[in-house]
Structure formats: structure tokens, C-alpha cells
Amino acid sequence: MRILIAEDDADTAGFVERGLGELGHNVTVVDKGTDALHLALAEAFDLLIFDRMLPGLDGLSVVRRLRTADVAAPVLLLTALGKIEDRVEGLDAGADDYLVKPFAFSELAARVNALSRRPPPQTTVTRLFAVGIEMNLLSREVRRDGKIIPLQPREFQLLEELLRHAGEFVTRTMLLERVWDFHFDPQTKIVETHISRLRSKLNEGGLPDPIETVRGVGYRIPAE
Amino acid sequence: MRTIVRSAAYRMAFAVSLAFALATLLLGIAIYYAAHAAFAREMDAGIQQATSGLMPDYRDDGIDGLKEAMAQREGRGTDSLEYALFQPDGRRVAGSLDTPMPETGWRMISFLDPVEGPDPARALITRLPDSYRLVVAADLEPLEQIDRTILGLFGIAFAVLLLIGLFGALVFGGYLRRRLARIEDTANGIIAGDLSRRMTIGPRRDEFDRVASSLNIMLDRIASLIANLRQVTSDLAHDLRTPLARLRNQLETLQGQVQSGQQRESVDEAVERADEVLHLFDAILRISELDEGSLRRRFAPVDLCKLVRELGETHAPLAEDAGKTLDVQAEGECLVEGDRELIAQALINLIENALRHTPAGTKILIGARGEFGRVVAFVRDNGPGIPENERERVLERFVRLEEARSTPGHGLGLSLVRAIADAHEARISMSGADGFEIALHFPASVAA
Known part of the structure; x- marks a missing residue:
């Protein structure tokens, strides 16, 4: 799976990149919001993992612009703030899931899995x-x-x-x-x-x- | 009446007006005595003068000359004096003053007034050389009249002053009390938790306004210190989370490398410890987020009765596993304005306390009901409860009661409940004669 990570904290970025790489994913890491936007618009990714606070353009705005540009890839937002308002804002902006730092890698992996296999919404299972x-x-x-x-x-x-x-x-x-x-x-x-x-x-x-x-x-x- | 007696403002105002009235009374008494003495002196002088005036007549013409002069004066009626002349045997031989013969010198005598009957008088009795006695007397009636007038005037003045003083004291005392009550009112509001209240300052800039203004400056300073403290706490929690998160991530990486044995157990335990600290920081951050008050914007109607039923259903198995029972008493619908998850978190903390700090066999009852424009959610148990004198304190941050030290927890559970209750303008009550009940009183949603 092709995954784009936008995270300015090198430590977290490395931790996530290493972990997802070990699970066999193809991971690209950027550290600026504008880079994330350009890459996500230019190339097809299966999943986008954005930090909420990014230099240049913040994660929330990147998600909003991608959604306006009809990029449908699932987005997982990461945040250092555990505020209730942030989660609601993130989901409103068009993110699919939301994870508060610090998180266990297993938590991220489980969510990455769930997002990538999200069934198309029109199929109803009985x-x-x-x-x-x-x-x-x-x-x-x-x-x-x-x-x-x-x-x-x-x-x-x-x-x-x-x-x-x-x-x-x-x-x-x-x-x-x-x-x-x-x-x-x-x-x-x-x-x-x-x-x-x-x-x-x-x-x-x-x-x-x-x-x-x-x-x-x-x-x-x-x-x- | 009791408030008037206990009010310093009224007491002061009454004391001032009473002192003023007493001073007037003293002045009245002084004037009374001074006027009385002056008038009496003048009267004596008149008597003395009249007596001396008769002496030449007696010297020149003897008793008969005296009798003539007396009759002349009485007939003229030029002075208000009365005269009498007694023979040595005590018989009155001249003058109209009807009185028995008095001793010589200055005397107070009583005479029979043809109109008014017995009347006191001031008299000078002079012994003449041939043992006759001459009495010149002045009726005391005018003096008494002046005394009565002075006394009457000051009596009325005293009464009027007392009345004015009483009225003034009520007005003045009431004014002082009102000014002070305004300050007290604001202070009580602040004690009740509304730190944003400030004293109102009038346009006159009098001493009350100056006190109010000083208090406001003091309150601003306290508020900024508190805000500062909160900011530092939440900044600290926030800043420590990042390095702690890295530590946790490293431990997790290590977890993947160590497969089994004692080392693995130690690593697992270290991860749990790190999580505990992170949860503590989360609670601090959540409380400061609640204190900011910005969450209110997202409030929506929440069915508290339904939420309590859900929480009851969710926690009954936990109670059962702990050897306790948990029943629910929440029928129908009761709406409050709020955040479902925050209220859930508060109620879960209360349920968790009831589960954690009670002995096996405890019966726990949770419930919600709407009543008189409020919605009350409660958690009740028949366990030992919280001692009455500790109840306010347990809502403070990081407070843990002695009995609870042996159980896990960080002492923020109830302060989070309080922060959540405050954000929802809900009141917390604790009660319990046999057992313990903690309740959250929410204002009912206007949508209900």
C-alpha cells in the first residue's frame, strides 16, 4: 500500500515510517504541509497520514483542499493536542480517522488496516x-x-x-x-x-x- | 430588627444621632440653669431695690410714712412686687401680701393669692428698729413660667432631634449597608466560583468606590495568577507529553524485540507506567480545556436518562465481577444541554469510585430524573461514603483521602467531575445518612 506521511517531528515520522515499512507498506515522508498537498494532488496514494500542525500549511487545511480537489484517499489525522474540539474539527474537515499522540504503533497499524479496507459505503451487509x-x-x-x-x-x-x-x-x-x-x-x-x-x-x-x-x-x- | 442590631453601619448611625440628641439635651439643661439663675438674681435685685426705696420714707416719717409709701406703690401697681408690714406681735398692719409673719432675711414664703390660692414667693424680710418687719416679695410664677418654657422648648427639640436622628440613622445605615452589600454580593459570587465577577464602581469615586476599585485590581491580579498557574500546568503537561511519547514509542519498539521472560514483563510494565503518566496529563489537559469554557459552543441536547441506562448496562458486569450489584433507576427521557461524552466521563468516574472504594457486597444505584426545571443524575451506594468534612476537599485537584491511598488512581477523578459539572453549570451535591450519594444537578435543556 502506498502511504504518504506528513509529519514535522522527525522522531514520530521515523517511528511511523519504520513500523509501516516493516509491515510491507511503501511509505513516503514529507515534513511540510505544502509538500504534502502537492504530492497528494500529483500522485495516487492509498492512505494519507497527516499531522494536524504542520509548517507552511496545517494538516487540516491540506485535508480541506484535497477534499475540494476530489482526492478521496482516506486520511488519518495525528495530533499532539487531545482537545475535544480538535477531533470534531478534523472530522469536519474531511479526515476519516483521528489519533492523538502519543499512540501505540499497534493502534496506528490497526487503524491503517481498517482505513485501507474500508468497504465502499453503498454495499450493505446483512x-x-x-x-x-x-x-x-x-x-x-x-x-x-x-x-x-x-x-x-x-x-x-x-x-x-x-x-x-x-x-x-x-x-x-x-x-x-x-x-x-x-x-x-x-x-x-x-x-x-x-x-x-x-x-x-x-x-x-x-x-x-x-x-x-x-x-x-x-x-x-x-x-x- | 435583628439585622439592624447586628449591623455596624446602623449601630454607628444610631450612636451618632443619639450623641447629638444628648448634646442638645445637655445644652438645654445648661441654658435652663443659667436663665433660671439670671432671672432669680434680677428678681432679688428688684426686691432689694424696692426695700431700699422704702427706707427713706420710714426714716423720715416713721411707720405711718412707710404705710403710706407701701399703699402708694401697691396702688400704682408699677412693679409686680407684693408688700406686707407686721407689728412685733405678728399682726399684719399694712400691705396686701397675705402670709403669716416670716423670719428676717431672704426667704421662700407661701402667700395666699386672692385669685390663685396659695402661691410660692421670694421675699426679703427687713427688721425695722422698733421690731416691725417689712416684707417685700415677688411672685415666683413668672420665673416658673420661664423655666417651663425653656424646658418645654428643649424637650420638644430633643424629641424632634431623636426622631430626625432615628430617621437619619435608618437612611444612613441603610445606605452604608447597601453599598457594603453590593461588595459582599460580588464577593459571594466569586466565592461561589464565578471568578469573572467584579465590584461595580460608582461615578462619585468615594471611599467605597476606591475600596471596590482596589478589590477589583486585586481580583484581576488573582485571576491572572490563577490563569497563569493553569497555563503553566497545562503547558507542562503538554510539553512533557512529547518526550514521554518518545519514551513510550521506544519501549514499544523494545517490546517487539524482547519476546518473553522477565525482561518482557519489565518492558510491559514500563509501558503501562508510561501510559498511566500520559493519562494523568490527559486529565490535566482536559480539565484546563474545560476551564477555558470554549466547549460550550459544541453543546447539544443530551438525553441524560438514556445515557445513565447505557452506563448502567455497561457497568453492571463490572460491578458483578467485583462482587457488588449495580441497579439503574432512569425512566423516560430527560434532556440537558451538554456534551454526551464529557457527561459520560463524569458519571463513569463516579461509578468507578463507587466500585473502587466500597467493600464487596455493596449495592450501587445509579439514576437520573427530571424535576422542577432540573435534571439530576446520581450515583448512590451503601458503602462507607466520604466523611462530611472531607466532601468539599475531594473535589480539589490531586486530593486523595487517606483510605483511598492503597487503591490505584491519581486524585484527579473527582476534580475532572467538578470541571465537567462547572462547564455544564451543574451543581454537585453529596449526601448520605446510611450510605452515600453524589449527584449532579443539571439545568434542564430549554429544548425539553
């Missing part, structure tokens, strides 16, 4: 499958090996999120954002507790655990 689990989004029914598993609404949403991204890691932060609509870290074990409930319902009767946990990274259900 059923999700993975490792013997079947989820019907219309009847809100979940079966494992044909047997109905009754789930609480949150557990259903958690499983849906994992199934939609089967094969990828979904981080704790992403689950908080998508299942609870919390863009802050409540510093409680709500994700862990609800995953554990979901797990024990799915595994009832001694079935193998379909949810893989990697400490400090997130959760994953393997794709078929």
Missing part, C-alpha cells in the same frame, strides 16, 4: 461469518455451529465489530469508539469485561475460543 459463527444483522441472531447464542446488545455490537474486521486486530480504543461512541479512555475495564462475557457465551460447552487477544494490541477473530 450477514457476517467467521470460524463457525454466523451473525444475522437483520434478525440480530447469532449462531455458533448452528446453535443460537443469546447476546446482550453490547456483546452483539462487540462481536459485530470483530466479525466485520475478521482477520484484523481491533484495538480497545476502536471498540470504545465504535461500540460505546466514547472518544476518551474511561480508564475502566468495560471493554475487557464485556469481551470476557462475550467469550464465555460463545465458548459455552467447551468450544475453542474464537477471539484472539494480544496484550497491548487488541482483539481479533480469524477470517475464514
Whole structure:
């Protein structure tokens, strides 16, 4: 995947470039907003990662101009400011996701993955499958090996999120954002507790655990 | 009445007017005595003069000459004096003064007035050589009348002064109180947390205005110091985040290289420690962002009842895992103007406190309800609660109660709750006879 990074802090830029390079991505790094704008207009990238504060032209303005110029590549904004207003502004400007520095590389990697595989918005999925689990989004029914598993609404949403991204890691932060609509870290074990409930319902009767946990990274259900 | 008694302004005004009235009274008494004495002296002089005037008649023509002169004077009525002449045996032989024979010298006597009856008089009794006694007396009535007039005048003046003084004291005291009350009012507003309040300064630039102006300058200075402190705190948190983030990134890179064993555990722990500090900085930054007040622009109607139901559903399993129960009491819809996530964060902090600082078996109840133009969200438990004298203090930054030191946390949880409540103009109340309840009282959304 071709990724453009615009980041003026050499340390962060290096850290991200190295990490994404190791994952096999083709990474270009610039440190000025104007360079980012020109490059993104001239060449086709699969993903743009911009720092919000850039010398020359700030990240937010670059995103706005790219969107006006019909550049549709997904944009991930990075910011050193954890302000609530910044996130809203960033998303309003046309960014697709938003990450507050400092972040764990695994968090960035998970989001890069999710952004690059974002399905076209017009396709509507009504059923999700993975490792013997079947989820019907219309009847809100979940079966494992044909047997109905009754789930609480949150557990259903958690499983849906994992199934939609089967094969990828979904981080704790992403689950908080998508299942609870919390863009802050409540510093409680709500994700862990609800995953554990979901797990024990799915595994009832001694079935193998379909949810893989990697400490400090997130959760994953393997794709078929 | 009690406020008047307890007000220094009224007391001062009353004291001044009372002193003024007393001074008038003293002056009245002094004038009374001075006038009385002067008039009495004049009266004595008149008597003396009349007595001396009769002496040549007696010397030249004896008793008969005296009788004639007395009759002449009484008949003329030129003075207001009364006369009497007594024989040595005490019988009155001349003059119209109807009185028994008095001793010689200056005397106060009583005589029988043909119109008014017994009347006091001032008299000079002179012993003549052949044991006759001559009495020249002046009725005291005019003197008493002057005394009465002076006393009456000053009595009225005293009463009028007292009345004017009372009225003046009420007006003056009320004025002082009003001026001071305005300053007090502003000070109370500031104590209640509105640091932007300032004293009003009148156009006269009197001493009250000067005090108010000095207080305003002082308040400006305090406000700028507080703002400075906040700025430094948030700048510090902000500036420390970058190097800390780098440290965390390096540790994470290291995490990828060390696969297992004790080293890996140490690295994992180091990453967690770094995250804890970063979270602390996040909380500081969030509080200073809330203090700025700019978030209000993004406020929208939030259904607090629904939010409480969601949080209840989300946290019930956590309570269960901790051996506690969590029930929800929030029906229907109750709208407040605010930021859903901030309110959620405040309520989660309160729920987390109830989960963290109570023994197993504790029953926790969270709820929300709309009432009288307000929406109240509360977290109640039957645990040990917060001691009454500590309740205000726990809302301060970095305060942790002795009992809570053993549990994890940085002491910013409740101050974040307070900052969020302040941003929403919500009041925090803590109560609890058996158990503990902390509640946030939001003004209801006008959209509701």
C-alpha cells in the first residue's frame, strides 16, 4: 500500500515510517504541509497520514483542499493536542480517522488496516461469518455451529465489530469508539469485561475460543 | 430588627444621632440653669431695690410714712412686687401680701393669692428698729413660667432631634449597608466560583468606590495568577507529553524485540507506567480545556436518562465481577444541554469510585430524573461514603483521602467531575445518612 506521511517531528515520522515499512507498506515522508498537498494532488496514494500542525500549511487545511480537489484517499489525522474540539474539527474537515499522540504503533497499524479496507459505503451487509459463527444483522441472531447464542446488545455490537474486521486486530480504543461512541479512555475495564462475557457465551460447552487477544494490541477473530 | 442590631453601619448611625440628641439635651439643661439663675438674681435685685426705696420714707416719717409709701406703690401697681408690714406681735398692719409673719432675711414664703390660692414667693424680710418687719416679695410664677418654657422648648427639640436622628440613622445605615452589600454580593459570587465577577464602581469615586476599585485590581491580579498557574500546568503537561511519547514509542519498539521472560514483563510494565503518566496529563489537559469554557459552543441536547441506562448496562458486569450489584433507576427521557461524552466521563468516574472504594457486597444505584426545571443524575451506594468534612476537599485537584491511598488512581477523578459539572453549570451535591450519594444537578435543556 502506498502511504504518504506528513509529519514535522522527525522522531514520530521515523517511528511511523519504520513500523509501516516493516509491515510491507511503501511509505513516503514529507515534513511540510505544502509538500504534502502537492504530492497528494500529483500522485495516487492509498492512505494519507497527516499531522494536524504542520509548517507552511496545517494538516487540516491540506485535508480541506484535497477534499475540494476530489482526492478521496482516506486520511488519518495525528495530533499532539487531545482537545475535544480538535477531533470534531478534523472530522469536519474531511479526515476519516483521528489519533492523538502519543499512540501505540499497534493502534496506528490497526487503524491503517481498517482505513485501507474500508468497504465502499453503498454495499450493505446483512450477514457476517467467521470460524463457525454466523451473525444475522437483520434478525440480530447469532449462531455458533448452528446453535443460537443469546447476546446482550453490547456483546452483539462487540462481536459485530470483530466479525466485520475478521482477520484484523481491533484495538480497545476502536471498540470504545465504535461500540460505546466514547472518544476518551474511561480508564475502566468495560471493554475487557464485556469481551470476557462475550467469550464465555460463545465458548459455552467447551468450544475453542474464537477471539484472539494480544496484550497491548487488541482483539481479533480469524477470517475464514 | 435583628439585622439592624447586628449591623455596624446602623449601630454607628444610631450612636451618632443619639450623641447629638444628648448634646442638645445637655445644652438645654445648661441654658435652663443659667436663665433660671439670671432671672432669680434680677428678681432679688428688684426686691432689694424696692426695700431700699422704702427706707427713706420710714426714716423720715416713721411707720405711718412707710404705710403710706407701701399703699402708694401697691396702688400704682408699677412693679409686680407684693408688700406686707407686721407689728412685733405678728399682726399684719399694712400691705396686701397675705402670709403669716416670716423670719428676717431672704426667704421662700407661701402667700395666699386672692385669685390663685396659695402661691410660692421670694421675699426679703427687713427688721425695722422698733421690731416691725417689712416684707417685700415677688411672685415666683413668672420665673416658673420661664423655666417651663425653656424646658418645654428643649424637650420638644430633643424629641424632634431623636426622631430626625432615628430617621437619619435608618437612611444612613441603610445606605452604608447597601453599598457594603453590593461588595459582599460580588464577593459571594466569586466565592461561589464565578471568578469573572467584579465590584461595580460608582461615578462619585468615594471611599467605597476606591475600596471596590482596589478589590477589583486585586481580583484581576488573582485571576491572572490563577490563569497563569493553569497555563503553566497545562503547558507542562503538554510539553512533557512529547518526550514521554518518545519514551513510550521506544519501549514499544523494545517490546517487539524482547519476546518473553522477565525482561518482557519489565518492558510491559514500563509501558503501562508510561501510559498511566500520559493519562494523568490527559486529565490535566482536559480539565484546563474545560476551564477555558470554549466547549460550550459544541453543546447539544443530551438525553441524560438514556445515557445513565447505557452506563448502567455497561457497568453492571463490572460491578458483578467485583462482587457488588449495580441497579439503574432512569425512566423516560430527560434532556440537558451538554456534551454526551464529557457527561459520560463524569458519571463513569463516579461509578468507578463507587466500585473502587466500597467493600464487596455493596449495592450501587445509579439514576437520573427530571424535576422542577432540573435534571439530576446520581450515583448512590451503601458503602462507607466520604466523611462530611472531607466532601468539599475531594473535589480539589490531586486530593486523595487517606483510605483511598492503597487503591490505584491519581486524585484527579473527582476534580475532572467538578470541571465537567462547572462547564455544564451543574451543581454537585453529596449526601448520605446510611450510605452515600453524589449527584449532579443539571439545568434542564430549554429544548425539553
